[in-house]
Amino acid sequence: MNSTRGCFAYLKGRRINKIIFLILPFIIAILSFTPLHAEDKTKTLIGSVEEVVLFPWGVKLPARIDTGASMTSLDVRDLTIRNKVAQFRLPEKYGNTLISLPVIRHCNVRSSSFRERRPVVEIELCVGSRRMRVQANLNNRSQLEYPLILGRNVLSQGFIVDSAQEKMLPPNCLEGASQ
Numbered sequence: 001m002n003s004t005r006g007c008f009a010y011l012k013g014r015r016i017n018k019i020i021f022l023i024l025p026f027i028i029a030i031l032s033f034t035p036l037h038a039e040d041k042t043k044t045l046i047g048s049v050e051e052v053v054l055f056p057w058g059v060k061l062p063a064r065i066d067t068g069a070s071m072t073s074l075d076v077r078d079l080t081i082r083n084k085v086a087q088f089r090l091p092e093k094y095g096n097t098l099i100s101l102p103v104i105r106h107c108n109v110r111s112s113s114f115r116e117r118r119p120v121v122e123i124e125l126c127v128g129s130r131r132m133r134v135q136a137n138l139n140n141r142s143q144l145e146y147p148l149i150l151g152r153n154v155l156s157q158g159f160i161v162d163s164a165q166e167k168m169l170p171p172n173c174l175e176g177a178s179q
Helices: 003-007 014-031
Strands: 045-048 047-056 059-065 074-075 077-082 085-089 098-102 105-110 116-128 130-139 148-150 161-163
Touching: 014 148, 045 047, 047 148, 059 130, 105 130
Parallel strands: 045 161, 059 148, 074 130
Antiparallel strands: 047 059, 047 116, 074 148, 077 085, 085 098, 105 116, 116 130
């Protein structure tokens, strides 16, 4: 006589319940060893202000980390858009470099006092040891303290903000391909 037959006597006639009762512990065991995320990236701690390098120009500028901003915003001068190409200069303090980049789209930016439509370009930047391509809107930020705002589109790529700290990660990206 089969010894397990007596253990499942209360499930007599309930074939499905027997199967679930036997398989469920194995499913639970497998799921407990499986990570919930397919990609387990480590988070990088950054301060409320960080030095950032724009590639390929090698321009180093301070960036304010803004968890309330959905998108990164870059300070530009003399912005013109022709044939879906934005041409602009960085502020004089940061080299006055002339840059031309394709406009990917336009975005509407709003605050409590204004609503504005801005061009969006893709830029490559370095934060700490992480080099990445991100979308940034272009705006004259001459009246503001920081020439670059890093928004949630950057922070969502594995960063945690410690607002009590500043300049925790000096940029040290290699000249290789972007991450």
